[in-house]
Amino acid sequence: MSIVETEKELSVYESMAARFDVAAQKLGLDEGLVKYMRAPNREIIVHIPVHMDSGKLEVFDGFRVQHSIARGPCKGGVRFSPTVTLDEIRGLAAEMTWKCAVVNIPFGGAKGGVVCDPQMLSSGELERITRRYTAEILDYIGPERDVPAPDMNTNEQTMAWIMDTYSMHMRHTVTAIVTGKPYDLGGSRGRPEATGRGCMIVCDQALKRFGRERSATRVVVQGFGNVGSQASRLMHEAGYKIIGVADIKSGVFNTKGLDIPKLLEYTREHKFVEGFPGGERIGKMEILEQDCDVLLPAATESVINSKNADRIRARILVEGANSPTTPPADAILFDRGVFVVPDILANAGGVTVSYFEWVQDRQGYFWPEGMVNERLKHIQVSAFNDVVGYGEKHNVNNRIAAYMLAIDRVALTLKLRGIYA
Numbered sequence: 570m571s572i573v574e575t576e577k578e579l580s581v582y583e584s585m586a587a588r589f590d591v592a593a594q595k596l597g598l599d600e601g602l603v604k605y606m607r608a609p610n611r612e613i614i615v616h617i618p619v620h621m622d623s624g625k626l627e628v629f630d631g632f633r634v635q636h637s638i639a640r641g642p643c644k645g646g647v648r649f650s651p652t653v654t655l656d657e658i659r660g661l662a663a664e665m666t667w668k669c670a671v672v673n674i675p676f677g678g679a680k681g682g683v684v685c686d687p688q689m690l691s692s693g694e695l696e697r698i699t700r701r702y703t704a705e706i707l708d709y710i711g712p713e714r715d716v717p718a719p720d721m722n723t724n725e726q727t728m729a730w731i732m733d734t735y736s737m738h739m740r741h742t743v744t745a746i747v748t749g750k751p752y753d754l755g756g757s758r759g760r761p762e763a764t765g766r767g768c769m770i771v772c773d774q775a776l777k778r779f780g781r782e783r784s785a786t787r788v789v790v791q792g793f794g795n796v797g798s799q800a801s802r803l804m805h806e807a808g809y810k811i812i813g814v815a816d817i818k819s820g821v822f823n824t825k826g827l828d829i830p831k832l833l834e835y836t837r838e839h840k841f842v843e844g845f846p847g848g849e850r851i852g853k854m855e856i857l858e859q860d861c862d863v864l865l866p867a868a869t870e871s872v873i874n875s876k877n878a879d880r881i882r883a884r885i886l887v888e889g890a891n892s893p894t895t896p897p898a899d900a901i902l903f904d905r906g907v908f909v910v911p912d913i914l915a916n917a918g919g920v921t922v923s924y925f926e927w928v929q930d931r932q933g934y935f936w937p938e939g940m941v942n943e944r945l946k947h948i949q950v951s952a953f954n955d956v957v958g959y960g961e962k963h964n965v966n967n968r969i970a971a972y973m974l975a976i977d978r979v980a981l982t983l984k985l986r987g988i989y990a
């Protein structure tokens with residue numbers, strides 16, 4: 570299926586598959602190899618019994634999809650959500666394989682999920698779900714097999730529970746079983762802001778290409794959680810002008826630039842940006858269509874789609890979120906000359922510092938924050954140049970270039986190893 574011909578909006582898995590097919594075809598790889606790389610290595614479905622606070626026994630469905638172990642252990646987050654499906658996890662697991670390959674770190678991709686509504690669960694219930702989920706997938710994870718991390722509605726505490734459950738079964742402490750842990754349990758300096766910092770690093774590189782200065786660059790950010798707030802803070806400190814920010818309720822906009830430290834203080838108290846006195850109220854989708862130089866979607870998937878892509882006015886799109894742009898929208902943005910820094914490159918700072926965390930845990934030797942940030946910059950700048958160079962060489966847009974580069978790297982590993990068929 571050609572991306573340009575795709576008319577309906579696609580699921581995360583379908584979007585991944587459509588892009589994969591275009592990139593694989595352009596690489597001219599062997600048909601059997603393409604078939605093998607497209608399919609996940611393993612899909613695990615578990616049913617998790619949990620004693621609820623009420624005394625009732627409840628059963629939750631959980632998934633772990635391991636897409637590829639070609640280049641190293643699988644790596645990917647675990648999300649808790651009432652709407653999560655195996656199909657979504659399958660798409661996200663494959664995206665992780667390509668993301669790790671784009672930044673050239675020695676991991677394959679995985680993703681996990683548990684169908685539950687964290688808003689409706691007590692901390693004790695969440696802990697019991699997490700521990701039993703870990704026990705159910707125990708034989709398939711490990712520092713050399715598959716290393717989970719936080720994702721939607723999971724956090725440092727969830728990782729601490731997974732680490733403890735795994736360690737209790739192993740009879741010794743295994744810090745490298747998860748990343749995104751609290752610093753005091755073997756986490757890494759610089760991990761909380763790594764994804765936002767990575768977005769800024771690639772944005773800096775994009776500006777260089779256009780000969781622009783940070784101080785003359787107006788940025789709009791959708792999403793003010795981990796990625797969006799850290800990216801806004803770091804970019805504001807670096808001299809960018811953040812003119813709009815939105816979260817799930819609404820946005821705030823000020824062409825003169827928002828006072829980000831004050832906004833952060835405001836959201837710590839009020840949770841949402843709504844009511845912030847330093848700007849005008851604006852809709853959370855409307856904000857995407859405002860006149861700006863850089864648009865940084867850092868909220869959720871498919872927000873830029875065939876319905877609004879022709880109204881995006883940014884010159885540069887830095888995809889902090891996973892899959893914020895659908896394949897039909899990609900084609901529209903490309904036609905309109907928007908410079909897209911695709912998600913598997915733009916938001917790879919998180920998994921890169923997760924890799925650093927895993928290395929530090931295995932060494933039992935922890936790096937200062939400056940070293941983490943310096944090494945992150947080195948990896949993301951190299952990856953940016955690799956992707957853009959690949960695109961120019963093959964005359965494809967940055968999205969397809971990133972996929973081609975990643976698929977090419979995984980294919981090379983498989984060719985060198987040989988397929989045990």
Ligand code: NAD
Binds near residue numbers: 867891892919
């Ligand atoms: P988060 O839960 O901390 O924050 C999400 C933010 O987006 C919140 O401010 C929320 O209010 C807002 N939001 C949600 N739906 C929205 C909508 N429809 N419109 C506007 N705002 C909306 O999540 P996060 O960790 O910051 O992740 C954001 C995105 O980045 C996700 O796509 C995630 O998969 C991706 N990502 C995160 C990391 C990481 O290290 N946290 C790494 C790579 C990719």
